[in-house]
Amino acid sequence: MTLIEVGSPLKGALNTNYLIGPIIDEPPTHLLRTSRENKTIFESIDNEYNFIGYTGLGGKYRRRSSQEQAMLAIKGAHLGLKVLPPSDGNGNDFTYSFLDDIETLDIYLPNAEKREADEFVIDLFEDLRKAHSKGIIYGDRWSKNILWSKKYGLIHVDFDLELEGPPAVEFEVAQIAYYTLSAGKEIIIPILAKLLSDRQWFDFSKVRRFLRGHAIHFNNTRYGGIIDETETLISLVDKYNTEKK
Numbered sequence: 001m002t003l004i005e006v007g008s009p010l011k012g013a014l015n016t017n018y019l020i021g022p023i024i025d026e027p028p029t030h031l032l033r034t035s036r037e038n039k040t041i042f043e044s045i046d047n048e049y050n051f052i053g054y055t056g057l058g059g060k061y062r063r064r065s066s067q068e069q070a071m072l073a074i075k076g077a078h079l080g081l082k083v084l085p086p087s088d089g090n091g092n093d094f095t096y097s098f099l100d101d102i103e104t105l106d107i108y109l110p111n112a113e114k115r116e117a118d119e120f121v122i123d124l125f126e127d128l129r130k131a132h133s134k135g136i137i138y139g140d141r142w143s144k145n146i147l148w149s150k151k152y153g154l155i156h157v158d159f160d161l162e163l164e165g166p167p168a169v170e171f172e173v174a175q176i177a178y179y180t181l182s183a184g185k186e187i188i189i190p191i192l193a194k195l196l197s198d199r200q201w202f203d204f205s206k207v208r209r210f211l212r213g214h215a216i217h218f219n220n221t222r223y224g225g226i227i228d229e230t231e232t233l234i235s236l237v238d239k240y241n242t243e244k245k
């Protein structure tokens with residue numbers, strides 16, 4: 001089947017996604033994902049990761065190639081992870097199925113019923129734990145890269161950044177916890193605290209530091225204003241961990 005561009009491109013910080021399909025003026029069936037240069041974004045990431053404390057604990061990051069991103073998604077799909085693998089590619093640019101029923105994390109959670117929100121957060125952390133147990137760290141897990149689909153449920157997309165170094169697991173846990181908290185606020189604190197009290201998986205002292213770093217760094221942004229909620233979450237996790245001793 002020949003696919004042609006059927007809509008205006010969607011430009012991200014590091015990629016351009018072209019809407020493609022078999023018929024012009026009809027809804028797209030696929031996204032053609034191509035990388036693009038953006039030097040200023042890495043200055044912003046450097047500042048963010050330094051402030052939050054990831055770099056200071058030996059954490060590093062680098063940009064994955066388009067092929068590396070595709071291979072991670074393919075491997076993750078084979079392992080049963082909640083990822084969207086490419087449907088086609090030429091080694092540099094890759095095509096992904098277009099999902100028309102998705103919402104990003106920051107759109108879905110605030111409008112979900114408590115039971116649905118809890119189930120989504122549980123799925124999110126079960127998938128993350130499984131990924132880490134298989135040696136996969138997604139990288140760059142913020143709200144726009146975590147999707148909910150009516151048909152498929154949780155879906156991870158966009159694996160531009162690879163996290164490396166001793167605190168990579170804890171940093172990714174903190175990223176997901178922070179953006180989940182930002183989206184769900186008080187309604188998801190109890191379930192999130194229980195999930196973060198799992199000390200067999202990660203070092204919560206590092207996660208605690210990264211959570212506080214996120215809350216301060218993003219305080220005056222769209223994803224900020226949750227310093228109090230962050231402290232409430234941390235206090236509840238500490239309480240659960242104390243009870244387990």
